[in-house]
Amino acid sequence: MATLEVVLGDITGEDVDAIVTAANESLLGGGGVDGAVHRAAGPRLAEAGGAIAPCGPGDAKVTPAFDLDPPVKHVIHTVGPVWDGGAYGEAEILASCYRRCLAVADEIGARSVAFPAIATGVYGFPAKQAARIAVRTVRETPTKVERVRFVAFDEETYELLSAELA
Numbered sequence: 001m002a003t004l005e006v007v008l009g010d011i012t013g014e015d016v017d018a019i020v021t022a023a024n025e026s027l028l029g030g031g032g033v034d035g036a037v038h039r040a041a042g043p044r045l046a047e048a049g050g051a052i053a054p055c056g057p058g059d060a061k062v063t064p065a066f067d068l069d070p071p072v073k074h075v076i077h078t079v080g081p082v083w084d085g086g087a088y089g090e091a092e093i094l095a096s097c098y099r100r101c102l103a104v105a106d107e108i109g110a111r112s113v114a115f116p117a118i119a120t121g122v123y124g125f126p127a128k129q130a131a132r133i134a135v136r137t138v139r140e141t142p143t144k145v146e147r148v149r150f151v152a153f154d155e156e157t158y159e160l161l162s163a164e165l166a
Helices: 032-041 043-052 090-108 127-140 155-165
Strands: 003-008 018-022 060-064 074-078 112-115 147-152
Touching (some): 003 127, 003 155, 018 032, 018 090, 090 127, 127 155
Parallel strands (some): 018 112
16 A cells, blocks of 8 residues: 655655646647646646546546656646535545546556646635545555555645644
């Protein structure tokens, strides 16, 4: 089982093999964490994303990390669910994001992965429920990944993820 940790910070500066970005289906870049990842990785990330798009909600695809600093070699793009009250499979789609990212990480041989809080920004997924799903899913998913870091952009998310890990 992977070692799980929570940190507060910028996912683009993480010391891991792969970082996950909460993408949109086009994989061309967007706002929030996806915009930060695209700015840090440079314009080739959008070109590579566009070449493998679309990516449906709950799925994940991988590109090189381009201009991100080593040891980051890969960006795993995943599309979270848009929150619509919870009666439309949003929780299962979110769990699928984490499972698919770990499967992709295994396929590329990543031993360490950093996750943002997927779908909690503009997609509106309730942060407390998202933290519970993230930690539970990563704990329950068989993987060869040895270290998973949940990277919280703000103090509230950090506290929610930390509470779920405790």
